[in-house]
Amino acid sequence: MNAQQIKIMLELQDAMNTKVTADWRARGYEWYRAIWVECAELMDHYGWKWWKKQAPDTEQVALELIDIWHFGLSILLQSGASLDDISDKIQSELVIATDEQDFRLDLEKFAAATLGDRQFHLGLFARLMAGVGMSFDQLYRGYVGKNVLNFFRQDHGYKDGSYRKHWHDGREDNEHLVEVVLTLDATKAEFKDELYRALVARYQA
Ligand SMILES: O=c1ccn([C@H]2C[C@H](O)[C@@H](COP(=O)(O)OP(=O)(O)OP(=O)(O)O)O2)c(=O)[nH]1
Numbered sequence: 001m002n003a004q005q006i007k008i009m010l011e012l013q014d015a016m017n018t019k020v021t022a023d024w025r026a027r028g029y030e031w032y033r034a035i036w037v038e039c040a041e042l043m044d045h046y047g048w049k050w051w052k053k054q055a056p057d058t059e060q061v062a063l064e065l066i067d068i069w070h071f072g073l074s075i076l077l078q079s080g081a082s083l084d085d086i087s088d089k090i091q092s093e094l095v096i097a098t099d100e101q102d103f104r105l106d107l108e109k110f111a112a113a114t115l116g117d118r119q120f121h122l123g124l125f126a127r128l129m130a131g132v133g134m135s136f137d138q139l140y141r142g143y144v145g146k147n148v149l150n151f152f153r154q155d156h157g158y159k160d161g162s163y164r165k166h167w168h169d170g171r172e173d174n175e176h177l178v179e180v181v182l183t184l185d186a187t188k189a190e191f192k193d194e195l196y197r198a199l200v201a202r203y204q205a
Pocket residue numbers: 013016017020021066067070071146150174
């Protein structure tokens with residue numbers, strides 16, 4: 001886990017929240033609510049219905065975890081702690097391991113803790129990453145990718161409703177995102193800008 005990558009994510013998160021709401025810290029948004037609702041969506045993508053054949057939708061599960069990471073970082077930023085202190089906290093608490101066989105039980109533990117005190121439980125989140133085999137690098141790549149898509153959406157009318165979620169081929173922007181990210185090198189400094197340009201090209205196609 002790299003302190004530089006953590007710092008980049010914290011800065012991107014602050015920038016994204018500011019793009020959506022200039023004075024976001026003063027609003028005291030219910031980030032914990034966004035997290036538990038995403039947990040329910042994640043559960044659906046993972047599958048839990050015993051009366052129906054279901055298999056985990058691995059890509060969607062990963063995307064939901066990444067959305068939760070956005071909201072979790074927002075809770076940590078909202079606390080007012082310095083970026084260095086938040087980064088230290090992430091490095092010590094994000095231990096990617098679990099002793100639970102059933103991912104869904106870990107997910108419920110995380111959702112219950114979130115609803116309990118409205119904080120971001122890094123240790124329990126890390127168990128979810130372990131449960132679906134997500135590494136820190138995959139979290140980083142996925143996070144930067146979704147953050148760029150979130151900016152792209154805001155720049156293209158997401159708030160006023162003029163944004164088209166389904167692109168020329170009828171598939172959702174999230175699906176295009178996953179495809180484009182795979183063609184780029186996320187470790188390069190230009191990754192963000194290249195990704196944004198690739199999204200523009202596909203959106204206009
Ligand atoms: O102030 C905000 C508001 C939203 N987000 C991010 C978090 C998450 O990555 C995304 C919203 O999640 P999602 O894409 O699931 O929400 P949606 O707008 O309901 O879209 P979808 O229909 O794809 O679920 O926006 C922020 O970072 N800050």
